[in-house]
Amino acid sequence: MTQPLPSEGTKKLALDLRASFKNRCDAAARRRSLSQIAWWTEAGEEKLAKEQNRE
Numbered sequence: 001m002t003q004p005l006p007s008e009g010t011k012k013l014a015l016d017l018r019a020s021f022k023n024r025c026d027a028a029a030r031r032r033s034l035s036q037i038a039w040w041t042e043a044g045e046e047k048l049a050k051e052q053n054r055e
Contacts, residue, residue, distance in 0.1 A: 006014075
């Protein structure tokens with residue numbers, strides 16, 4: 001039993017799905033890094049404020 005070769009439409013659908021999945025992963029990674037940057041910035045500002053209050 002050999003499987004039939006995929007049609008052009010099936011190949012295109014597979015490529016479209018792969019591209020949209022990659023875009024979603026890239027967007028999620030960007031959001032994660034942006035939220036990490038925001039967190040570090042916020043933490044740094046709090047630390048700086050505490051140090052300035054001690055002086």
